[in-house]
Amino acid sequence: MIIEKIELVNFMCYHGKDNVMDFTEGINVIIGDNGYGKSKLYDAFYWVLYDQVFVPEKKEFQNTKAVKSKIISDKAKADAKDGKVSASVSITFHNLEKDNVYILERKYTANIMDGKIMETNDSEFTIMKKDLSYLNAKMVNDEEEKRRIVSNILPPKMKDYLWFQGEQVESIIDFNKQDTLTKAINVLSSITRYDELKEIAIAAAKSGNTEYDREVRRLSKDIDKSEQLGKEKTKLEERIADLQKDETEVIENLSRAETRCETLLNKQADAQKVNELQERKKGVLKLLNELNETLKEEQFSFHGKMFRNKWVLKGTESLHAEFSNRFIAYENKKLEKAAETKAMLTAESEIVKKLQTRLPLDVPEPIYVQRMLDEEKCLVCDREAKKNSDAWQKIKELIDRPDIKLKSTDSEPIVKQNFTDDFKRLYQNGLALTHRIEEIDSDIKDTLKKISNINAKIRDANKEMNKVEEDIQKLLSDTSLTSEDALDILNEYSIQNKKARDFKDEQNKITQQIEHFKTGLRSVNDQLKELVTGEIPKWLIEKKDVLNDFEIIAGNTRERVFNNLITQLEKEANGHYEAMTSGNKSARGQIKLRRLPNGNFMPEIIDNNGVPLLGSNTSNLILVKLATIMAIISAKSNDGVVSFYTLITDAPTSVFGEDYTIGFCKTISKVYRQSIIMSKEFYKNQNLRTELLTNSEIKIGKVYTITPSIPETERSNRNNLSTKIEALN
Amino acid sequence: MTRENIFQAYLEDPLLIEKNYITQAKIDALKFIDQSGVKLIEVIKLAINGNVDEESEGVTARKINQYLNK
Numbered sequence: 181m182i183i184e185k186i187e188l189v190n191f192m193c194y195h196g197k198d199n200v201m202d203f204t205e206g207i208n209v210i211i212g213d214n215g216y217g218k219s220k221l222y223d224a225f226y227w228v229l230y231d232q233v234f235v236p237e238k239k240e241f242q243n244t245k246a247v248k249s250k251i252i253s254d255k256a257k258a259d260a261k262d263g264k265v266s267a268s269v270s271i272t273f274h275n276l277e278k279d280n281v282y283i284l285e286r287k288y289t290a291n292i293m294d295g296k297i298m299e300t301n302d303s304e305f306t307i308m309k310k311d312l313s314y315l316n317a318k319m320v321n322d323e324e325e326k327r328r329i330v331s332n333i334l335p336p337k338m339k340d341y342l343w344f345q346g347e348q349v350e351s352i353i354d355f356n357k358q359d360t361l362t363k364a365i366n367v368l369s370s371i372t373r374y375d376e377l378k379e380i381a382i383a384a385a386k387s388g389n390t391e392y393d394r395e396v397r398r399l400s401k402d403i404d405k406s407e408q409l410g411k412e413k414t415k416l417e418e419r420i421a422d423l424q425k426d427e428t429e430v431i432e433n434l435s436r437a438e439t440r441c442e443t444l445l446n447k448q449a450d451a452q453k454v455n456e457l458q459e460r461k462k463g464v465l466k467l468l469n470e471l472n473e474t475l476k477e478e479q480f481s482f483h484g485k486m487f488r489n490k491w492v493l494k495g496t497e498s499l500h501a502e503f504s505n506r507f508i509a510y511e512n513k514k515l516e517k518a519a520e521t522k523a524m525l526t527a528e529s530e531i532v533k534k535l536q537t538r539l540p541l542d543v544p545e546p547i548y549v550q551r552m553l554d555e556e557k558c559l560v561c562d563r564e565a566k567k568n569s570d571a572w573q574k575i576k577e578l579i580d581r582p583d584i585k586l587k588s589t590d591s592e593p594i595v596k597q598n599f600t601d602d603f604k605r606l607y608q609n610g611l612a613l614t615h616r617i618e619e620i621d622s623d624i625k626d627t628l629k630k631i632s633n634i635n636a637k638i639r640d641a642n643k644e645m646n647k648v649e650e651d652i653q654k655l656l657s658d659t660s661l662t663s664e665d666a667l668d669i670l671n672e673y674s675i676q677n678k679k680a681r682d683f684k685d686e687q688n689k690i691t692q693q694i695e696h697f698k699t700g701l702r703s704v705n706d707q708l709k710e711l712v713t714g715e716i717p718k719w720l721i722e723k724k725d726v727l728n729d730f731e732i733i734a735g736n737t738r739e740r741v742f743n744n745l746i747t748q749l750e751k752e753a754n755g756h757y758e759a760m761t762s763g764n765k766s767a768r769g770q771i772k773l774r775r776l777p778n779g780n781f782m783p784e785i786i787d788n789n790g791v792p793l794l795g796s797n798t799s800n801l802i803l804v805k806l807a808t809i810m811a812i813i814s815a816k817s818n819d820g821v822v823s824f825y826t827l828i829t830d831a832p833t834s835v836f837g838e839d840y841t842i843g844f845c846k847t848i849s850k851v852y853r854q855s856i857i858m859s860k861e862f863y864k865n866q867n868l869r870t871e872l873l874t875n876s877e878i879k880i881g882k883v884y885t886i887t888p889s890i891p892e893t894e895r896s897n898r899n900n901l902s903t904k905i906e907a908l909n
Numbered sequence: 910m911t912r913e914n915i916f917q918a919y920l921e922d923p924l925l926i927e928k929n930y931i932t933q934a935k936i937d938a939l940k941f942i943d944q945s946g947v948k949l950i951e952v953i954k955l956a957i958n959g960n961v962d963e964e965s966e967g968v969t970a971r972k973i974n975q976y977l978n979k
Contacts, residue, residue: 370910723977
C-alpha cells in the first residue's frame with residue numbers, strides 16, 4: 181500500500197485548492213525551514229486517519245471537536261463572505277498488489293455570519309474505494325468497513341513505529357524502561373502468537389494433570405490416604421506457585437537493580453567526565469583570571485609609561501636640537517653683547533682719560549662752572565659763552581663729566597634676565613633624554629607586542645573555556661546529569677549493587693526452596709501412584725504426558741523464536757546503524773541487545789571486544805533507537821523491505837546531526853518501500869539537497885519544497901498566509 | 910507469520926526426537942497440512958489453528974481434549 185497523493189484545501193497554512201503532492205515509491209522528501217508548514221503537512225496525514233492534529237501550545241494531539249475552525253486556513257476565513265468555509269484533506273492510497281485504491285477524505289466546515297465563525301460539531305470522514313485502479317470509485321458507507329480499511333492502511337499498534345515526529349523517537353524506545361523493546365517486539369513481531377500458544381499449552385497441561393490426578397485418586401486402594409496426599413499435593417503445588425511468583429518478583433527486582441547499576445555505572449563514567457571537565461574549566465578560569473590581571477596591569481602601566489618611560493616625548497627628537505641651536509644663539513648673543521659693552525667701556529675710559537689730560541676733575545670747582553653757565557661767560561678767559569653755544573656746551577661738559585664717568589662705571593647688565601643656568605640645565609637634561617627618546621618607539625612596540633600576546637592568550641583561553649563549557653553542557657544534556665546527581669551516583673551505586681547481590685541471594689534461596697518442594701511433590705505423586713489398584717488407562721497417561729510435553733515445547737519454542745528474533749534484530753539493527761552512521765566518523769561500536777534477568781532486552785552499544793561503550797553521544801543513541809525500530813519493522817518481511825506500510829515522519833533527522841542525514845535516507849529508502857519525510861536539513865544545506873537528488877544509493881521518490889507567503893517572524897496577521905509547493909523532480 | 914511458519918518453529922524442538930515422538934527424517938518432510946500420526950504434533954497443530962483462527966483459549970483446549978480422549 182503506497183500513498184499516491186495528498187490534496188489539501190484550506191488546511192491550516194495551506195490556503196486554496198492548489199496544494200497537491202504526488203508521491204511514488206522510495207523516499208519522498210518535503211523540504212522546508214522551521215515554520216514553513218512541514219508539521220502541518222504531517223498533521224494533514226494524521227488528521228485524515230485519526231481526526232486529530234497536534235496542538236503545539238498543549239503539546240498533544242487533539243480532536244477536530246476541540247480544535248474546530250483552527251484547522252481552516254486563516255486566509256480562507258478572512259476572504260470568506262457570509263456562508264460556508266471549509267478545510268479538507270484527501271489522501272489516495274494504492275494497494276499495488278491488488279490494484280485497489282482508497283481515497284480517504286476528511287473535511288471540516290464552519291459557517292461565517294457577520295464576520296463571526298459559527299462552528300460545526302465535527303469533521304466529516306469519507307472513503308471512496310476503487311476495486312481496481314481504473315474503475316470508478318464507490319463510496320464506502322459501512323462504518324465498520326471504514327474502520328477496517330483505516331486499520332488495514334495503518335494498524336493502530338504499528339502507528340507509533342511508522343508515523344512519528346522527530347522528537348517522538350526518544351519515547352518510542354525508552355532506554356529507561358526495561359520492557360519498551362520487548363513491547364515493541366511484541367507489537368511488531370509475531371512473538372505474541374507464541375505467547376498465546378504457550379498459554380494454551382499451560383492450560384491444557386493443567387487440565388490433563390487434573391484429569392489424571394482424579395483418576396489416580398479414584399483408583400486408590402486407600403481413599404483416605406489418597407485424599408490426604410491429594411491435599412498435601414495441592415498445598416505443595418500452591419506453595420510452589422507462590423514461590424514461583426516470589427521468584428518472578430525477585431527476578432524483576434534483580435533486573436531493576438542491575439539495570440540501575442548499569443545506568444549508574446554509565447553515569448559514573450559521565451560524572452567522572454563532567455568532573456574532569458569541571459577541573460579543566462577551573463584551570464582555564466584561573467589562567468584567564470591571571471591573564472586578565474596581567475593585561476589590566478599592563479594597561480595601567482601603559483599609561484604610566486607615558487611619563488615613566490618618557491613616551492610623552494615621542495616625536496620630540498628635533499626639539500632638543502632646536503633648543504641647542506637657540507641656546508647657542510642666546511649664548512653667542514650674550515657674548516657679543518659683553519664684547520660690545522667692554523668696547524664701550526674702553527672707549528669711555530679713553531674719553532675720560534682724555535678729559536683728565538686737559539683739566540683735573542672738579543677743576544674749576546662745580547660752583548664756578550655753574551656760575552659761568554649762568555652768566556654765559558668763561559670766567560677763566562673772560563669770553564662770552566652764550567647758552568647752548570659750543571663754548572657754553574664745553575663748559576657744561578665740565579659739570580657733566582662726573583655723570584659720564586658714573587654711567588660708564590655702572591655698566592648695564594648684558595641681558596635683562598640671565599637664563600643661562602636654566603637653559604644650560606635644560607640643555608643637559610635634554611641631552612640626557614635624547615638617547616631615551618630614540619628608544620621610545622621600540623619600547624612602545626615591545627609593550628604593544630606584549631599586550632597583543634596577552635590578548636592572544638586570553639582569546640585562546642576563552643576559546644578553550646567555551647569548548648570546555650560546550651563539552652560540559654553537551655555531556656550534561658546527553659546524560660541529563662545534574663551536579664547533585666553526580667554527587668549521589670557513587671552512594672546510590674553501592675546501594676543498588678548491594679540490592680542486586682541481596683536479590684540474587686534471595687533468588688537462589690527461592691530456587692532451592694522450589695526445588696525442595698518439587699522433590700516433595702514428586703514423592704507425593706509416587707506415593708499416590710503406589711496406592712493405585714488396577715491400571716490407569718493408557719490413553720490418560722499418554723494424554724497427560726503429551727500435554728505436559730506440549731507445555732514444555734511451547735515454552736521452549738517461544739524462547740527459541742524470541743532469541744532468534746533478537747539475533748535477527750541485532751543483525752538488522754547493526755546493518756541499519758552502520759548504514760546510517762557511515763557519514764559520521766564519531767559514530768562507533770555496534771548494537772547489542774542485552775538480555776536482562778527478567779527476560780527483557782535493552783539495546784546498548786558495545787565495542788569489538790563486546791565491552792559496553794559508555795558515554796555515547798545523543799545522536800548515536802537516537803540512531804540506535806531508530807536502527808532498532810527499523811530492524812523490528814524490516815525483520816517482519818522476508819526481504820527486509822517493509823512493503824505494505826508507508827513511513828511518515830516529520831523532522832526525523834532534526835534530533836541528530838547533518839552528518840547522519842544521507843545515511844539515514846539511504847537506509848530509509850532501502851528498508852521502506854515508501855517513505856514520506858519532512859526535513860529542514862535539505863533546506864539549509866544545498867550540498868545535502870544535491871546529494872539527496874543525485875546519490876544512486878538513495879531510491880528517491882518525489883521531492884518538494886514548501887515556502888510560506890509570510891515568514892514566521894512576520895505573522896502577526898495571518899490573513900494572507902498561504903504556502904507554495906514546488907516540485908524539485 | 911503463517912501456520913506453517915509457526916509449525917516449523919515447533920518442529921525444531923529437540924524434545925520431539927529425544928522422547929521418540931518422531932524421527933528427524935520425518936520432521937524434515939513434515940508440512941502443516943500433513944497428517945503426522947503423532948499425537949503431540951497433532952495437538953500442536955490444533956493449538957496453532959485455534960490461535961490463528963482467533964478462537965478462544967477454552968474452545969481450543971476443548972478441541973485438544975476431545976482429540977486426546979479418542
